[in-house]
Amino acid sequence: MATNDPSRGDAPAAxxxxxxxxxxxxxxxxxxxxxxxxxxxxxxxxxxxxxxxxSPSGVAHLGNFNEIMRGYFVAEVLRERGHxxxxxxxxxxKDPLRKLPRKLADADGNIVGLGEVDAGALGRNLGKPYTxxxxxxxxxxxxxxxxxxxxxxxxxxxxxxxxxISNTELYENGDFDPVVEHVLExxxxxxxxxxxxxxxxxxxxxxxNPVCAECGKITETVTDIDLDAGTVDYVCxxxxxxxxxIDGCGHEGTATFREGKLPWRFExxxxxxxxxxxxxxxxxxxxxxxxxxxxxxxxxxxxxxPPVPMVYEWFTLNGEALSSSAGNIxxxxxxxxxxxxxxxxxxxALNPRKARDLDLTRLDQLVDDFDRFxxxxxxxxxxxxxxxxxxxxxxxxxxxxxxxxxxxxxTFAAVLGMTDDEDLRVKMARNEGFFDEDTPDxxxxxxxxxxxxxxxxxxxxxxxxxxxLQVDLPAFDFDPAVEAALDELADFVEENxxxxxxxxxxxxxxxxxxxxxxxxxxxxxxxxxDAEQGPRLGEFLGExxxxxxxARLRRED
RNA sequence: GGGCUGGUAGCUCAGUUAGGCAGAGCGUCUGGCUUUUAACCAGACGGUCGGGGGUUCAAGUCCCUCCCAGCCCGCCA
Numbered sequence: 001m002a003t004n005d006p007s008r009g010d011a012p013a014a015x016x017x018x019x020x021x022x023x024x025x026x027x028x029x030x031x032x033x034x035x036x037x038x039x040x041x042x043x044x045x046x047x048x049x050x051x052x053x054x055s056p057s058g059v060a061h062l063g064n065f066n067e068i069m070r071g072y073f074v075a076e077v078l079r080e081r082g083h084x085x086x087x088x089x090x091x092x093x094k095d096p097l098r099k100l101p102r103k104l105a106d107a108d109g110n111i112v113g114l115g116e117v118d119a120g121a122l123g124r125n126l127g128k129p130y131t132x133x134x135x136x137x138x139x140x141x142x143x144x145x146x147x148x149x150x151x152x153x154x155x156x157x158x159x160x161x162x163x164x165i166s167n168t169e170l171y172e173n174g175d176f177d178p179v180v181e182h183v184l185e186x187x188x189x190x191x192x193x194x195x196x197x198x199x200x201x202x203x204x205x206x207x208x209n210p211v212c213a214e215c216g217k218i219t220e221t222v223t224d225i226d227l228d229a230g231t232v233d234y235v236c237x238x239x240x241x242x243x244x245x246i247d248g249c250g251h252e253g254t255a256t257f258r259e260g261k262l263p264w265r266f267e268x269x270x271x272x273x274x275x276x277x278x279x280x281x282x283x284x285x286x287x288x289x290x291x292x293x294x295x296x297x298x299x300x301x302x303x304x305x306p307p308v309p310m311v312y313e314w315f316t317l318n319g320e321a322l323s324s325s326a327g328n329i330x331x332x333x334x335x336x337x338x339x340x341x342x343x344x345x346x347x348x349a350l351n352p353r354k355a356r357d358l359d360l361t362r363l364d365q366l367v368d369d370f371d372r373f374x375x376x377x378x379x380x381x382x383x384x385x386x387x388x389x390x391x392x393x394x395x396x397x398x399x400x401x402x403x404x405x406x407x408x409x410x411t412f413a414a415v416l417g418m419t420d421d422e423d424l425r426v427k428m429a430r431n432e433g434f435f436d437e438d439t440p441d442x443x444x445x446x447x448x449x450x451x452x453x454x455x456x457x458x459x460x461x462x463x464x465x466x467x468x469l470q471v472d473l474p475a476f477d478f479d480p481a482v483e484a485a486l487d488e489l490a491d492f493v494e495e496n497x498x499x500x501x502x503x504x505x506x507x508x509x510x511x512x513x514x515x516x517x518x519x520x521x522x523x524x525x526x527x528x529x530d531a532e533q534g535p536r537l538g539e540f541l542g543e544x545x546x547x548x549x550x551a552r553l554r555r556e557d
Numbered sequence: 558g559g560g561c562u563g564g565u566a567g568c569u570c571a572g573u574u575a576g577g578c579a580g581a582g583c584g585u586c587u588g589g590c591u592u593u594u595a596a597c598c599a600g601a602c603g604g605u606c607g608g609g610g611g612u613u614c615a616a617g618u619c620c621c622u623c624c625c626a627g628c629c630c631g632c633c634a
Contacts, residue, residue, distance in 0.1 A: 034574085054634090055633095055634055057634090092634075095633085096633090098633070098634085197630090198631085198632085200631070200632070239633095240632070241632080241633075263633085263634095264633070264634050265634095267634095268634090283628090284561075284627075284628050284629080285628060285629070286628095286634090287562075287628075287629070288560065288561055288562095288628070288629035288630065289628095289629055289630075289634095290634080311562075313563075313627085314627075314628080316627095350570085351570095351571090353562070353563075354562095354563070355562085355626090355627070356569090356570090357569085359568090359569085362568075362569075365569055366569080368569090368582065368583065369569070369570075369582070369583090372581085381582095383571075383580080383581055384571095384572095385571050385572060385581095386571065386581075386582095409596075411595080411596070412596050414596095415595085415596055432596065432597075433597085465595080503592080504590085504592065506592085507591095507592040508592085510592095511592090517592085517593075517594090518593080518594085521593090533594065533595085534594075535594080535595070535596070536594065536595070537594070539596070539597095
């Protein structure tokens, strides 16, 4: 990799002539194009197969979605280039439940504590494959099925066509039979190769873990292999997991190749072989352990070409690592309460190599960035690199490329969310110039969808946009001077002035009555929002029904 | 201790593959009537590109070295 090639000494000079046009041909603004280049360079069979996968433990959080979304963009680029693409996602559900999750998500994606389900039933199932454990919510056929359904639902919400594959089924169908047989037949080679990566691998190591016929747990002690019969003999011994031990039952039995699983280091390359995987993204935790050994095993044990790899950095949430045990997680469903799907897709379209923080308190920043990205696609932003990125990525981020969309700035949408009155929202947005007579109703409707989301954000964050126009007169306690000033302001408003004029008059009135400016604003915010602060008061009042504002300023019910 | 990936304005990030003037948005400040109240407009401020060394006419970009963060180097996935 790190070789210099002095023989190409004057080749770079050709590039120095810049601006001949075809320098751009292989200079993409979008990482997915570069990955697609690598895949095409291998001349893959059709359909091109793109895979992701996770072990179904606990909650499917936003980080898990890298496994689907990163592949999605590559899939879309390849489809655009005329390839047939199959995007699959393996639920690695033959893995044993190793410890109790702290949090679970119900079928709607709501996060619930372990206390809300039958935790005892889960505890008794430690060591068993996820597909052999009942759904804690009692709705689907297993713990694994519940989890897979959640992921699938999230993929649907984001409009990503992904084929869910149960790893357990790959064994049960017999798809894995040739791989297991091959690995066991070449157990010496397998040991030799994996031994380069794991010191624990000794001459007794057998790369197969049967499921105990008696207690149903994954076991680690294989005593004999019978390739002709296609079985292994085993003893169900204790399994050490971190600080804990999951007890084995001592049963001695015989298992077929379908009644057990390969250890992960072999299983992963095995999936590549069985599914014919051409590309797979994985988190940085795999970059140094699983990937090098997986590549080696693929090439030197299974004799297949490993997929094009891509390492993605992890997200943090509000500056902290995603952690279901610490409760620092967010799901796709939760994000879609706050953002349009295209904004979330945009987040995943950004450079995977950069660790990104999703700061919920500054979602407005993310949405602003998306809006700018969108405008860049339509050539409205003077930023060459952003435009280059947008030209490639934007069509895959939105459901449909349309130029007539109107995007209200997120914080402005939050201001509109201070009232429930939809007509008033439209009126305010119109006055600010976001809509005009030519804006189609559909575009108005679509733009207003953001108001609901920004409103939920303001409430969830309880930030400076979390004010609510009060329908009823709030309780108040004002000085006589303030009351007199409010009456005068009411008279002014009654004369039908616009918001800007009202804003000016607020200052004038306060000054005339010798009231502290802050006190007068506070009185206004009390009457209209039952709060100490709020949005630009005069402009806001200018949008409201005049009679309502006058009555409220006069403290009438 | 060894390895991988990052570190660019207060914040979020482009730019690094192929060396060519240090960039954007947001925030901040100032102005937009004699107005501190979060939505508008204009302008300004804002940087030892993590530190240091080297190569080069020229380095955020290439090389060496050090610092910081996350991850991997037991098992498991």
